[in-house]
Amino acid sequence: MAERIRFHFDPLCPWCYQTSRWVHRLVELGTVEVDWAVFSLELVNAGNADVMDKGHARSAAALRTAIVVRDDSGSGAVGRFYAEFGAAVHERGEAVDDPAVITAALEAADLPSALLDKALADDSTWAAVTAEHTALVERTRSFGVPTIVLDGGEGPAIFGPVVSDVPGDDDAVELWRHVAWLTRYANFSELKRDRVADPDLESVRRSKAAKS
Numbered sequence: 001m002a003e004r005i006r007f008h009f010d011p012l013c014p015w016c017y018q019t020s021r022w023v024h025r026l027v028e029l030g031t032v033e034v035d036w037a038v039f040s041l042e043l044v045n046a047g048n049a050d051v052m053d054k055g056h057a058r059s060a061a062a063l064r065t066a067i068v069v070r071d072d073s074g075s076g077a078v079g080r081f082y083a084e085f086g087a088a089v090h091e092r093g094e095a096v097d098d099p100a101v102i103t104a105a106l107e108a109a110d111l112p113s114a115l116l117d118k119a120l121a122d123d124s125t126w127a128a129v130t131a132e133h134t135a136l137v138e139r140t141r142s143f144g145v146p147t148i149v150l151d152g153g154e155g156p157a158i159f160g161p162v163v164s165d166v167p168g169d170d171d172a173v174e175l176w177r178h179v180a181w182l183t184r185y186a187n188f189s190e191l192k193r194d195r196v197a198d199p200d201l202e203s204v205r206r207s208k209a210a211k212s
Helices: 014-028 048-054 060-073 075-091 099-108 116-122 126-142 169-184 202-211
Strands: 004-011 032-038 146-147 155-158
Touching: 004 014, 014 048, 014 099, 014 146, 014 169, 032 060, 032 126, 060 075, 060 099, 060 116, 060 126, 075 099, 075 126, 075 202, 099 116, 126 146, 126 155, 155 169
Parallel strands: 004 032
Antiparallel strands: 004 146, 146 155
16 A cells, blocks of 8 residues: 655755655555645755855745645646656756746646746745745754655655665665655664765756856
8 A cells, every 4th residue: 555655845956856756656656645745945044145145045936836736736736847847957957947947847747837927926825835844844853855754744754865866666665665664763863875976967967067
C-alpha cells in the first residue's frame, strides 16, 4: 500500500528538483502518494544579505502560482506544474522569475495560463506561502528543501534525501525504505557527507559558470 507523504519545495533549488523527480517515480511505482506543498528559501534567508544577493528571492511568483493551482485544481496539479516548471528552469536553464516561463509551465501541465495573473493580483497568495512555510518550520524545525513529511503531512519530517541523479527503480524504492525508516526513528537527527557530484542540470552548469 502506498504511503502518503507531503513534499515541500522551492522551485529555485536544483537539488530539490532532482529529489522531486525521484518522488514522481515513486508515485508511478505505487510506493508513495504525494501532497505537494511550498517552502520559501526567500523567507529562510531574509536576514542574510549575501545570500539574497545571489538570487534567493526569485521564486515568489511561482510559489504564489502553486497556491492558486492547488486551490483551483488540487495538489496533483501542483505536482504537474512543478514538474514542468522545474524542467524549464533546471533542465533548460530558463529563468525562475520569468512570467513567460511560469505561464508556459502552466500550459504544459494542462492548467489555465491565467492562474499566474490571478496569483499575482491577490496579495493573499503570498500570505498563504508564508503561512504554509511558517507552519512547517514551527512544527518540524525544517530549514530547507527538499523536505518530506510522513503520515500525509502530519508525521515526522526530514530534509532530503539530496541526490545527484535520479536512481533506477530498484534503488529508488530501496532508498525510500531507508529514508522512511530514518525519518520515523526519533533518535536519529543527522547523517551527512559532502555532495559527491553535481546534478547534470543546465541550471547548475550556468550557476557554476557565473561564479567562475
